[in-house]
Amino acid sequence: MDKGRRRCHLIILLCLFFLLTKIHADRSSPPVKLLVTDKHVEIDNGIVKITLSNPGGMITSVGYKKTTNILQYRFKEGRRGYWDIMWSTPDRNGSHLDTLECENLRVIAESDDQVEVSFIRTWHHSLDGEVPLNIDKRYIVLRGSSGFYSYATLEHMAGWPDLDIDEARIVMKLDEMFRYMVISDDKQRIMPTEMDTKTGRSLDYKEAVLLTNPSNPQLRGEVDDKYQYSCENKDSHVHGWISSNPRIGFWVIMPSDEFRAGGPIKQDLTSHASSTSLAVFFSAHYIGADFGVKLRNGERWKKVFGPVFMYLNSDNTHNPTAIWEDAKRQAAEETKKWPYNFPLSRDFPRSNQRGAISGRLFVHDRVITTANSAYVGLAQPGDAGSWQDNSKGYQFWTQSDESGHFRIKDVRAGTYNLYAWVPGVIGDYKHRADIIIRPGSQIVMGNIVYDAPRNGPTLWEIGIPDRTAAEFYVPDPSPHLVNKLYINHTEKYRQYGLWNRYTDLYPHQDLIYTVGVSDYRRDWFFAHVNRKVSKGYVPTAWQIVFNVRHVIRAGTYTLRLALASANYAEIQVRINKRSGIRPYFSTGVIGADNAIARHGIHGLYRLYSVEISGSQLLQGRNTIYLRQARGALPFVGAMYDYIRLEAPPQSSHQSHSTAVSYANSINSCTSVLIMCITSSISYAILIK
Numbered sequence: 001m002d003k004g005r006r007r008c009h010l011i012i013l014l015c016l017f018f019l020l021t022k023i024h025a026d027r028s029s030p031p032v033k034l035l036v037t038d039k040h041v042e043i044d045n046g047i048v049k050i051t052l053s054n055p056g057g058m059i060t061s062v063g064y065k066k067t068t069n070i071l072q073y074r075f076k077e078g079r080r081g082y083w084d085i086m087w088s089t090p091d092r093n094g095s096h097l098d099t100l101e102c103e104n105l106r107v108i109a110e111s112d113d114q115v116e117v118s119f120i121r122t123w124h125h126s127l128d129g130e131v132p133l134n135i136d137k138r139y140i141v142l143r144g145s146s147g148f149y150s151y152a153t154l155e156h157m158a159g160w161p162d163l164d165i166d167e168a169r170i171v172m173k174l175d176e177m178f179r180y181m182v183i184s185d186d187k188q189r190i191m192p193t194e195m196d197t198k199t200g201r202s203l204d205y206k207e208a209v210l211l212t213n214p215s216n217p218q219l220r221g222e223v224d225d226k227y228q229y230s231c232e233n234k235d236s237h238v239h240g241w242i243s244s245n246p247r248i249g250f251w252v253i254m255p256s257d258e259f260r261a262g263g264p265i266k267q268d269l270t271s272h273a274s275s276t277s278l279a280v281f282f283s284a285h286y287i288g289a290d291f292g293v294k295l296r297n298g299e300r301w302k303k304v305f306g307p308v309f310m311y312l313n314s315d316n317t318h319n320p321t322a323i324w325e326d327a328k329r330q331a332a333e334e335t336k337k338w339p340y341n342f343p344l345s346r347d348f349p350r351s352n353q354r355g356a357i358s359g360r361l362f363v364h365d366r367v368i369t370t371a372n373s374a375y376v377g378l379a380q381p382g383d384a385g386s387w388q389d390n391s392k393g394y395q396f397w398t399q400s401d402e403s404g405h406f407r408i409k410d411v412r413a414g415t416y417n418l419y420a421w422v423p424g425v426i427g428d429y430k431h432r433a434d435i436i437i438r439p440g441s442q443i444v445m446g447n448i449v450y451d452a453p454r455n456g457p458t459l460w461e462i463g464i465p466d467r468t469a470a471e472f473y474v475p476d477p478s479p480h481l482v483n484k485l486y487i488n489h490t491e492k493y494r495q496y497g498l499w500n501r502y503t504d505l506y507p508h509q510d511l512i513y514t515v516g517v518s519d520y521r522r523d524w525f526f527a528h529v530n531r532k533v534s535k536g537y538v539p540t541a542w543q544i545v546f547n548v549r550h551v552i553r554a555g556t557y558t559l560r561l562a563l564a565s566a567n568y569a570e571i572q573v574r575i576n577k578r579s580g581i582r583p584y585f586s587t588g589v590i591g592a593d594n595a596i597a598r599h600g601i602h603g604l605y606r607l608y609s610v611e612i613s614g615s616q617l618l619q620g621r622n623t624i625y626l627r628q629a630r631g632a633l634p635f636v637g638a639m640y641d642y643i644r645l646e647a648p649p650q651s652s653h654q655s656h657s658t659a660v661s662y663a664n665s666i667n668s669c670t671s672v673l674i675m676c677i678t679s680s681i682s683y684a685i686l687i688k
Helices: 002-028 194-199 320-336 498-505 656-687
Strands: 033-036 040-044 048-053 059-064 081-088 096-098 104-110 114-121 134-142 147-156 163-173 178-184 187-190 208-210 223-225 238-243 248-253 276-282 293-295 301-314 355-365 367-370 375-379 396-399 405-411 414-421 435-437 442-451 458-463 512-514 531-533 536-538 540-548 556-569 571-575 590-592 606-613 620-628 637-646
Touching: 033 104, 033 114, 040 114, 040 134, 048 134, 048 147, 059 081, 059 301, 081 147, 147 163, 163 248, 163 301, 178 320, 238 276, 238 320, 248 276, 248 320, 276 301, 293 301, 301 320, 355 435, 375 405, 396 405, 414 442, 458 540, 498 531, 556 571, 571 606, 620 637
Parallel strands: 355 442, 512 540
Antiparallel strands: 033 040, 040 048, 048 059, 081 096, 081 163, 104 114, 114 134, 134 147, 147 301, 163 276, 163 293, 178 187, 178 238, 208 223, 238 248, 248 301, 355 367, 355 405, 375 396, 375 414, 414 435, 458 637, 531 536, 540 620, 556 590, 556 606, 556 637, 571 620
16 A cells, blocks of 8 residues: 555656646746737747737738748738638629738737737628628737647627628748648648749649649649649648748648538648648538538527647758658647647637547447447537538547447537448438537447448449548549659549540440449449540440349339539439430439549538339349439539449348347447456455
């Protein structure tokens, strides 16, 4: 017992030592200083100095150590570092860019350890033609910190005009000394300058440029396109740039995804040519123009975006890896500190004002299995899968372990639905009851079961149900339209112009896939696109050929079509008939995610279940025709995630109640097993 006490005392002393060491280190750094003038606000902690316009709150300069300003000095002060939104009203045509320039300054905190300033703009009904939002835009500099934080609260009051917000982000325009861009371990390279892209040849859309005479000859003949550097939310927590002289890194660190819209696999822009770094909170990219904050009938809405950390670092070596590794380390540290305890807005709750939820997810798909690596999240109430196009509220996601256990912590108080989807399983799960999170609450769900869509046993399947088309055949790009970064890369679908490679591979006859013979990894083109002809683009019809030994004519077969993307597409299904006035099934015109043009491999997920009467099938050889019926343009089309044909239902298919009972029995058996093991250990100790 004495040894135990001494050990505890030692641990406490060590903790106090490290705490005092940290405090001493913080105190050894220069204090944070604030200087307010008529036109500018300067915040300086001896490492980083940011200058903001007064009262607009635009970032006019960022100094780091001996470098006075790392931002693009050639631009006007209001276009170097800024927040912006794209907005419109449903009763007027056209969208408007608003850089959230404010009208008043408030000093929220001013001490040796922290300065927080707020720039405010208030809307009232006399301001017709301006975005009806209250804006509170803030910046924080901490003592000893090699960077600064920014966050903003946008508020639409009850009774205000209808409003659409299509995009919200922070934009940082860096000096052109930043030429080396880093998105991830395997996506980093020397980038062209703004002049290189301006003098290049525009391709099928303005963002894509063939570099014809770049300042760096090694880039000549390459394609540059900002969408090639897009990333999913879950994988985009740090990105930025490294300058060669001096050796400085600038990084955008997103410590949390709770304020980002569209869920963990929503894609968006990161950094791109012209030394631009973005912190994107939401946009219509890879999902469609209907995505965004839609406020109607005087709806009240308020949301806090951020804080985001703008981090600067340096290294005396000539190896960019050291600066990048340090940026990743800092991003991990920022994530651990979330939710931050220093923002002073009443709208940003601390950790002790939040709640948590835990449970265990099972999948019922003919048999009961644990949901290994399932994505489980809380989002605004809606239908199953509605989290994909949810942008008004906050979202909180995690992945379950191999046994299906999950825990989501630090959830803001509010009413949510619990959603999930499981890699390897089609469809979306939604818990039947609302989840109410209160400050300090710890909700334990116990065992929950996702009844996956299934009517009968699988006759055949194409692909992997993972919500992407990445497993299908992605061709090499045309030799004269290459981005060298993506040669022999896991994301080779990021290459420009792959939509036209379908015509090269299938110039006259469309794709035919024979079940049991073909391999989807080489025989199923990743995107169902149009064929290029002399006068434009024409629709294409793909065939799936398969055999049925014994047709149950009185039964109902089920065709599952899971789409990873759709862009103004219409998928028509015909059974053993290539043409006809009416298809057996049609999706109708769907989608506007533009993932084909933007190298996205997926956009908005959709699942269709087509019931096929056994009388439609033949004994032996059958053909299902999938026709993408909308032509005229290169980017109209769809990407399949997974296709499956199921036989008619069998009576042995378990019910949901059986699944729940089975899941509970697993839990009970586990408890009994633990009790038995514990009892055996206790008995062994006793007899010893």
